[in-house]
Amino acid sequence: MQDVLKAMVYGHKSPGLVEIKPVIDGQELLMQARLSLEKQEDGVKIVTHPKQEQPDFDKPFMGIVLTEQAKEQFQKTGHSGRVFDFESVAGAKKVPSFISLDKMTNRFETVALKEIYIPQTLKNAPLSPKQQQGRREDTF
Known part of the structure; x- marks a missing residue:
């Protein structure tokens, strides 16, 4: 996990796919995505890039x-x-x-x-x- 965060801190996407479980219309879905960080006025947001x-x-x-x-x-x-x-x-x-x-x-x-x-x-x-x-x- 440390390698994933390190890449993201330097402005890159996660080096590999990560399992995520978004909830859509009350249903939890299992999917893979790459993650990145996006600077916001009030902090940092995690951005998903689904497969x-x-x-x-x-x-x-x-x-x-x-x-x-x-x-x-x-x-x-x-x-x-x-x-x-x-x-x-x-x-x-x-x-x-x-x-x-x-x-x-x-x-x-x-x-x-x-x-x-x-x-x-x-x-x-x-x-x-x-x-x-x-x-x-x-x-x-």
Whole structure:
């Protein structure tokens, strides 16, 4: 349990699925989910990310309808293979992001391009900022 909490404190989801028992309409259901922590004005909230049996390729994700080619890409690699522009939370600007598939929960997620870490060196060869940006864009 300590490893689960440690990952969550650092802003990640739990490293594996956790058994949870939510009560819905008075019925206790047993399910698996990954957990994460979300900062609130009055403290911290535990967020559940329930497991789905299969990814829902036919339902639009954040306004994006997946093409047959995109569906094949997700099934093969677990990610979109291209950058999409999503509205920021504030709605003020577009955020270039990848869509990836959480293999444990079968749910889609976005990863902002700026959050992808690219090292300053590759096999001991220094990379210029332009090369790092190129690697970031070619990562997926």
